[in-house]
Amino acid sequence: MESISDNALMHKVKNGDLDKLGLLFERYKKVLFGFFYNMNHNAEASEDLVQNVFMRILKYREGFKGDGDFKVWMFHIARNVNFDHYKKTKRQHAEEIEQWKDRLGDGLLNREEQIEKDEALKLLELAMQRLDDEKREVLTLSKIEGMKYKQIGDILNCSEGAVKVKVFRALQALKEEYSGLQTRV
DSSP states (O other): OTTSOHHHHHHHHHTTOTTHHHHHHHHHHHHHHHHHHHHHOOHHHHHHHHHHHHHHHHHTGGGOOSSSOHHHHHHHHHHHHHHHHHHHHOOOOOOOOHHHHHHHOOSOSOHHHHHHHHHHHHHHHHHHHHSOHHHHHHHIIIIISOOOHHHHHHHHTSOHHHHHHHHHHHHHHHHHHHHHHHHHO
16 A cells, blocks of 8 residues: 555545545654644644544545645645634743754764754754744755655745755854854853
């Protein structure tokens, strides 16, 4: 079943084979969780938002045309779910991201190096939280989710060139925030 494309699975869901939605859920639950977690920094809310995306996919399955990439269509829905969540809860910036720690070290660092890495990570997380939603979203999609600029352009309804500019500006803003935080420490 893994060989069936996302679009083919979604067409089956659209035509009434609702069990196939479970396969799409299994393929994308971690990707969507990561997206929501990096946007909202709340694991419990991120799990709920992933569920909401698939509820909307089921509800709006007739809107899937299949002429584009399923992942792009799904991320349009995910962005709307996140926006609705933001409006409803006025967003809560809370916990630090434990997953980033795994990306920075292999556990073999000595204690002093680990403390420095942890401090740098905290500053990076804080700098990321201080970015506006658009910049944080474009960095999450490009740098954390690893999406291609073309896909991000499809999601944001802009050209690939515009995405490159947005990513560049977001990285510049992140560097400025990070540098500003470093000088305060």
